[in-house]
Amino acid sequence: MIQVFTGDSLLAREALLQEARLQGLTPQLIPPDPEQVAQAASGGLFGPGGALVDLREATEAEWRSLREVLEGLPPGALVLLLDPQPSAARNRWYAEHAQRRDHPAPAPKELAQWVVNRARYHGLKLSAAVAGYLAGLLSKDDPLGLEALDQELKKLALLPSPPSLEKVQALVALEAPLSGFDLVRAATEGRLSQALRTAKQLLERGEDPLRILGALSWQYVRVARAWALLQEDPLLGESAAAQRLGLRPYAARQVLLLARRMSEEAVLGALETLLQAEEAAKSGRDPRLALERAVVRLAAQAGALTSSPT
Numbered sequence: 001m002i003q004v005f006t007g008d009s010l011l012a013r014e015a016l017l018q019e020a021r022l023q024g025l026t027p028q029l030i031p032p033d034p035e036q037v038a039q040a041a042s043g044g045l046f047g048p049g050g051a052l053v054d055l056r057e058a059t060e061a062e063w064r065s066l067r068e069v070l071e072g073l074p075p076g077a078l079v080l081l082l083d084p085q086p087s088a089a090r091n092r093w094y095a096e097h098a099q100r101r102d103h104p105a106p107a108p109k110e111l112a113q114w115v116v117n118r119a120r121y122h123g124l125k126l127s128a129a130v131a132g133y134l135a136g137l138l139s140k141d142d143p144l145g146l147e148a149l150d151q152e153l154k155k156l157a158l159l160p161s162p163p164s165l166e167k168v169q170a171l172v173a174l175e176a177p178l179s180g181f182d183l184v185r186a187a188t189e190g191r192l193s194q195a196l197r198t199a200k201q202l203l204e205r206g207e208d209p210l211r212i213l214g215a216l217s218w219q220y221v222r223v224a225r226a227w228a229l230l231q232e233d234p235l236l237g238e239s240a241a242a243q244r245l246g247l248r249p250y251a252a253r254q255v256l257l258l259a260r261r262m263s264e265e266a267v268l269g270a271l272e273t274l275l276q277a278e279e280a281a282k283s284g285r286d287p288r289l290a291l292e293r294a295v296v297r298l299a300a301q302a303g304a305l306t307s308s309p310t
Contacts, residue, residue, distance in 0.1 A: 007103035209287035226259035
């Protein structure tokens, strides 16, 4: 039997490990190595075996090799696959060959309560203000957001007393709230209307214009670094990029996608635009206007200078 656990990375992994314990398996994930998976799933003198396979960073080539092994396993073999965001090809295969167990992230209106419950799980009591602040830091498009937040909750649980909002704001080190790359992607693709609409939505949500500009700069600096790495190694993969850039695999994948679409002129022009916008916003001018002008220039530069995908 093959079961695949999808959805949020943290929730899917925990559900898989819980199922492994219920099935009497050692709760330890292994890479998608065909030989290792075949050996773990084949069992032995003491009965059928089982394999817990981590597909979070698997390439399609690795999947194709593993798929052949999975299709040849005996009916009694148990394989649990951790694949939070499967590709379209894997989704089609799962529909025919696996039991799918989806564990989506909480809806936005449920996120603050999830934070409260998760904090309580770690022995931490949070005020409604703190829970709401932490929930607001997460990006809906980042499937690893809960995992990052969970690490921060573990850190806060070590404090001698329940943390105040000011203390949490000083200690929590989640990635910039634009980790979903919505605004950056729209700008780099030259989609001005979408970029302006996204910026407006962020402002209406209460984001500070300077904070948005800072997040944009944060993203573009990493795109610039990824672009430089691609000049050294055009075949650079997301795992290597994640290590070189100090990012999680999902974020590294998005940065690489953006970097591959941009020319050197586009990268340098974007950084210069954002530097000028931040200087304007901090010098007493209207920060909202500085943000809007920066978005317009970024989209215009992308339309004129973005290179074809490699």
